[in-house]
Amino acid sequence: MHAHEEGHHPPSYRLLIGVWGALMVLTAVTVWVAQVPLGFLNVVAAMAVATCKALLVTLFFMHLKDENWTFKGMVLLVFVILAIFIGFTFFDTAYR
Amino acid sequence: MTIHRDYTGSKMGMWIFLFTEILLFGGLFVIYAAYHHRYPEEFHHASKALDTAMGTVNTVVLITSSLFVAMAVAALRRAEDARARLLVVLTIAFAGVFLVIKYFEWTAKFHHGIYPGSAELAATHAPGEIVFYSLYFAMTGLHAVHVIVGMGLLGFILARMRAGAVNSTDFVFLENGGLYWHLVDLIWIYLFPLFYLIA
Amino acid sequence: MAEIPMAETPMAETPMAETPMTGTPDGGFWTTPPGRSTLGSWLLTTDHKRIGLLYLWCILAFFAVGVLLGLLIRLELIAPGRTIMAQQTYNAVFTLHGVIMIFMVVIPSIPAAFGNIVMPLQIGAEDVAFPRLNLFSWYLYILGAAIAVVSLFTGGGAPDTGWTFYVPFSATTSTNVNVAVLAVFILGFSSILTGLNFIVTIHRLRAPSMGWTRMPLFTWGLYATAWIQVLATPVLGITVLLIFAERVLGLGLFDPARGGDPILYQHLFWIYSHPAVYIMIVPAMGVISDVIPVFARKNIFGYKTIAISSLAIAFAGSLVWAHHMFVSGMSDVAVMVFSLLTFIVAIPSAVKVFNWVSTLYKGSIYLDPPLIYSLGFIFLFSMGGVTGLVLGGAGTDVHVHDTYFVVGHFHYVIFGGTGFGLFAAMHFWFPKVYGRLYNLKIANVAAVILVIGLNMLYFPMYLLGLEGMPRRYYDYLPQYTDLHVVSTVGSWITAAGLALMAWNLWRGLRHGAPCGPNPWGAATLEWTLPSPPPTENFGPVEPEVTRGPYDFKGIEREEVVA
Ligand SMILES: [Cu+2]
Numbered sequence: 001m002h003a004h005e006e007g008h009h010p011p012s013y014r015l016l017i018g019v020w021g022a023l024m025v026l027t028a029v030t031v032w033v034a035q036v037p038l039g040f041l042n043v044v045a046a047m048a049v050a051t052c053k054a055l056l057v058t059l060f061f062m063h064l065k066d067e068n069w070t071f072k073g074m075v076l077l078v079f080v081i082l083a084i085f086i087g088f089t090f091f092d093t094a095y096r
Numbered sequence: 097m098t099i100h101r102d103y104t105g106s107k108m109g110m111w112i113f114l115f116t117e118i119l120l121f122g123g124l125f126v127i128y129a130a131y132h133h134r135y136p137e138e139f140h141h142a143s144k145a146l147d148t149a150m151g152t153v154n155t156v157v158l159i160t161s162s163l164f165v166a167m168a169v170a171a172l173r174r175a176e177d178a179r180a181r182l183l184v185v186l187t188i189a190f191a192g193v194f195l196v197i198k199y200f201e202w203t204a205k206f207h208h209g210i211y212p213g214s215a216e217l218a219a220t221h222a223p224g225e226i227v228f229y230s231l232y233f234a235m236t237g238l239h240a241v242h243v244i245v246g247m248g249l250l251g252f253i254l255a256r257m258r259a260g261a262v263n264s265t266d267f268v269f270l271e272n273g274g275l276y277w278h279l280v281d282l283i284w285i286y287l288f289p290l291f292y293l294i295a
Numbered sequence: 296m297a298e299i300p301m302a303e304t305p306m307a308e309t310p311m312a313e314t315p316m317t318g319t320p321d322g323g324f325w326t327t328p329p330g331r332s333t334l335g336s337w338l339l340t341t342d343h344k345r346i347g348l349l350y351l352w353c354i355l356a357f358f359a360v361g362v363l364l365g366l367l368i369r370l371e372l373i374a375p376g377r378t379i380m381a382q383q384t385y386n387a388v389f390t391l392h393g394v395i396m397i398f399m400v401v402i403p404s405i406p407a408a409f410g411n412i413v414m415p416l417q418i419g420a421e422d423v424a425f426p427r428l429n430l431f432s433w434y435l436y437i438l439g440a441a442i443a444v445v446s447l448f449t450g451g452g453a454p455d456t457g458w459t460f461y462v463p464f465s466a467t468t469s470t471n472v473n474v475a476v477l478a479v480f481i482l483g484f485s486s487i488l489t490g491l492n493f494i495v496t497i498h499r500l501r502a503p504s505m506g507w508t509r510m511p512l513f514t515w516g517l518y519a520t521a522w523i524q525v526l527a528t529p530v531l532g533i534t535v536l537l538i539f540a541e542r543v544l545g546l547g548l549f550d551p552a553r554g555g556d557p558i559l560y561q562h563l564f565w566i567y568s569h570p571a572v573y574i575m576i577v578p579a580m581g582v583i584s585d586v587i588p589v590f591a592r593k594n595i596f597g598y599k600t601i602a603i604s605s606l607a608i609a610f611a612g613s614l615v616w617a618h619h620m621f622v623s624g625m626s627d628v629a630v631m632v633f634s635l636l637t638f639i640v641a642i643p644s645a646v647k648v649f650n651w652v653s654t655l656y657k658g659s660i661y662l663d664p665p666l667i668y669s670l671g672f673i674f675l676f677s678m679g680g681v682t683g684l685v686l687g688g689a690g691t692d693v694h695v696h697d698t699y700f701v702v703g704h705f706h707y708v709i710f711g712g713t714g715f716g717l718f719a720a721m722h723f724w725f726p727k728v729y730g731r732l733y734n735l736k737i738a739n740v741a742a743v744i745l746v747i748g749l750n751m752l753y754f755p756m757y758l759l760g761l762e763g764m765p766r767r768y769y770d771y772l773p774q775y776t777d778l779h780v781v782s783t784v785g786s787w788i789t790a791a792g793l794a795l796m797a798w799n800l801w802r803g804l805r806h807g808a809p810c811g812p813n814p815w816g817a818a819t820l821e822w823t824l825p826s827p828p829p830t831e832n833f834g835p836v837e838p839e840v841t842r843g844p845y846d847f848k849g850i851e852r853e854e855v856v857a
Contacts, residue, residue: 010173011166020163027155031148034293043132046289053285061166062278070498071111078115081526081613082122086129089562091633092617093130095626105424105499112491116529123533123563127548130559138554213545223554230546230553234537 011060019060026053103268110272114279117242121283124235128290131227138224143294145210146232147201151292154197155284161190162281165250165274175264177257184254184270187277191247198240205229232291239287242280249273322730323827341426342830346433347411348728354408357399357440362793364392369752369786372779375771385769386455387470391447393458394475398482399440401713402571405578406524407436407489409720410517412728414493416821417511419502419838421831424495432488439481446474457767459568462549462560466541473542476535483528483535486574490524493517502820502833504840511819511844512601516581519605523570523577523612531567534560558623565616573612575709576676577605579716580647583669586723587651588845589817590666591658595845597650604643611640621692630689637687644680648673663815663856664738668719671746675711678750679704682757697767700760703753711749718742718796725800726810730826732855733803741799744792751785808855816852819844 030049034042059065064072132139168183209216212233217226253273256262262269324344327336337345368389371378380388411429415422423429447453450471456464460479465472497518501510510518537560540546547553549560588595595601617625617633651673660666682704685691695701726732755778760766764775771779813822820838821828842848 010170013167013170016163016166016170020159023159024156027152027159030289030293031152034148034289043294046293047286050286050289054282057162057278057282057285061162061281062275067107071108074111074115077522078118078526082119082125084613085119085122085530085566086126088614088617088632089126089130089559090133092558092562092620092625092629093133093556095628102424102499105495108498109425109428109491109495112494112525116487116491116525119526119529120533123530123537123566126563126566127559130556130562131554134556135554212540213547218547218553223552225554226547227554230548230555234540234546234548238536 011063015060019056023053023056026056106268106272107275110275114275117279117283121235121238124231124238125286128231128235131224131231132290132294135224135227138222139228139294142221142225142228143291145205145208146292147204148292150197150201151288154194155288157190157194157197158281158284161187161194162278164190165277169267169271169274172257172262172264172267172270177263180270181254181257184250184257188247188250188254191243191250191277195240195243198236202233235287236291239280239283242283246273246277246280249276323825324830325827326830328830339430341422341430343411343415343422343426343429344728344828344830346429347408347413349433350403350411350436351408353437353440354400354404357395361392361396361400362790364388364395366786366790368392369783371769372771373783374779375773375776382769383452383455386767387447387453389767390454390457394443394454394479396709397458397571398479399436399443401575401709402482402486403436403489404575404713404717405582405720406493406517406520406574407433407486409513409582409717409724410489410493410520410578413724413821414514414517415496415500416824416828416832417514417819417844418497418500418505419820419833419840420496420500421833423492424499425492428488429492432485432492435481435485435488439478439485442474442481443478446471446478450474459564460535460538461564462538462541462557463551465538466549473539476538479535480532480539483531486524487528487532490521490528493521494525497521502837502840504837505820508599508602509840509843510602512584512595512598512605513578513581515602516577516579516584516605519609520574520577523574523609527567527570527574527613530563531571534563534567537563558620558625561620561623562617565619566613569616569619570609570612572708573608575713576716577608579672579713579719580605582716582720582723583651583672584647585817585819585844586665586669586719587654588847589723589815590661590663590669591655592661592816592847593654593658593845594843594847595650596653596656597646598843598845600646601650604646607643608640611636611643615640615687618687618692621689622696634687634689634692638684641680641684641687648677648680661852661856662739663722664733664735664742665719665723665815667739667742668715668722671742672712672715672719675707675715675746675749679707679709679711683708695760697765698760699756699764699766702766703756703760706753706756707749710753715745718745721800723815724821725803726814727821727824727826727828729804729807730809731803731807732810732814733799733807735856737795737799741792741796744795745789748785748787748789748792752782752789753785755779755782755785810855811853813850814853814856816847816850818842818846818850 026049030046033045033049036042038045058075064075164183164187168180168187171180171183205211209220210229211217212230217229221229250273253262253270256269324342327333337349340346340349367379368385371380371385411423450473451469452471454468454470454472454475456468456470456472460472460476497510497514537546537548541549547555549555549557551557584595584601615633615636617629618637621630621634651669682700685695686701686704722733722738759775759778759782762775764771810826812825814826815822820840823838824832
């Protein structure tokens, strides 16, 4: 009954290799930025780059961009929950 | 009925399983965040002892294997079966390379007396550094277990592809295996900067 | 609330299940498929109804063990000093009581047993989305339970940490914590797989004409619960793995001597275990929401608010875990924030209670056992819920923290809430599963005995707690004796109520009067099928949903309950 929901074309090899290239560039960027002493901003930069890479992997390699909003919403929910777990722990650890 | 052909359902199941994996690691990320906040200097210092070159190479290896499995799914859907199988073999091979490099990294640490429960580690390092190494072993160790499981899973899928049970019209098993493998990659994308690059 | 126009009801043409007057249940999914042994057909079944029953029987067996251990604890506490067991035995017994009741009984109780039996029927599906995975998770449950039993008799003796496995004690005690946490990990994995299965089932296998707003509220409750199972349980998984690593590898992540922080362990533990209380209670609330309208013969009041409040509880429940840690030494900021957030979670729970009561208002009420148990639920759960606010308020919590007040609160909520929800479910769906009815009067008497027994058993604990009696203590000062005696006598009355209830159900399934498809006159889909339902449920034809789940127009109760 759901046979036709798979109608998306498979992604082209060129697109996948392009995403891989972007991931390589971002890896180089994050290694390079880590050498620059920015103090606390180093952590922020590293996490920002990692999140960009994670977005590329989920959207293109894992085809999240082709999925419907149910899937996207679920993924979002998970990251919100994880952010809550980490963030709320700081109500304790940051003020002790 | 069509239960077993419900691809969207199968994929949804796999995604939800990946959510549980994310939160399994999530507990460790909670601990990492708390300890990093408490011991910024010690984390910075201890991180210098890790080999950034090896970590970077491993990042490249793992992302590349991720590309291979993504291409394998694309190839299978185009009915390019032989190419799909080759790409899965390459994925597994690169996963093996990742583990070999990891093995050398870990044994090098062990030689310096850095391992969980080491008396030498406890005697010669500050508490924050010990915590850093404990987290390093716990998180990369758990990740390595996932790499091994992923290799087994992809190996099994490869056998199913050879048998023709996973093919261009029935490819969701490979797609789900690929999703799992991307998750392993995804976790590493965060582990790499957290341990190697904060020095 | 979706108003669905009346239409032909399919239930008129459903034949009465033909059942003999005595003997084991027969017909429908109970029939052994040709060419298979009875035992094999159960142990290798992928039928959600059979898997649900496998869960139910195991859960009830473990429940009996847990009750027995609870009775032993109460007996030991009837007088100060040693009564029937030594201190170390006592520590092992209360740990075991906690681990069995939480991880093997209460958490799987309603979702794994009745979720499996009823949910696919309620949404008009043939089975769950992944039937073999469903069976696998039952085997994981059995494996986890078996390992938990093994942990008692091997290694350095039965674990004595309490069910919370707090460090540093759990990392250093010589008792068999390693094996026990392994069991918890496996039981957690089983729970995760059930949740995963239910989410996909509810998303993908609803009958085409069953929109989200026509879903029965029990299924809504299971849906919210499934998300908690999927998102919170992995944190328990990593927590117990870390205990294992702490003990076996000497990891030291929670060891202050090596820079660790034991309070972080408590954070991780409660990040799971607070949401876990919603895994326990939300499905029970779903049962109550399904039962009350049927016996008030009235549409549920505030369908959408109840459905949404289940999701709200699930979400808000993930924000409040540290209210278990007010005196742990965490920061004052955290104490204030988590105390405030805890009060917010009370809102969706209260919304449900008001909705149930409003549903009863001006209904034509039939005081049948499922309703009596549901009323018991509302009363006892409210008793537990209100005292929960005493514990959630940071100031008052300091006074009663780690006293019997907590024990009383917890048992009112879990035994009075989840337990009574489970009993309500058992009495409500019993005729559907067995095609027979138990004795209604005796069931009602048992329910009343249970309510009296529970109050006698647990209310003194509030008073003991307020007077400062700490929990988990083996011995106590003579001034606490009277209340302990009352509580222990209450435990006997409770046990008598349970025994009467169990005997009545057992007799019902052997000799009960046969009933038709819909004895209570309910409107959800499972009641359109014969009792017991056939293996393939609705067969190849998707059922047509022609009415709302609580639209009773034109549906009569059967004579057998009149
Ligand atoms: Cu709580």
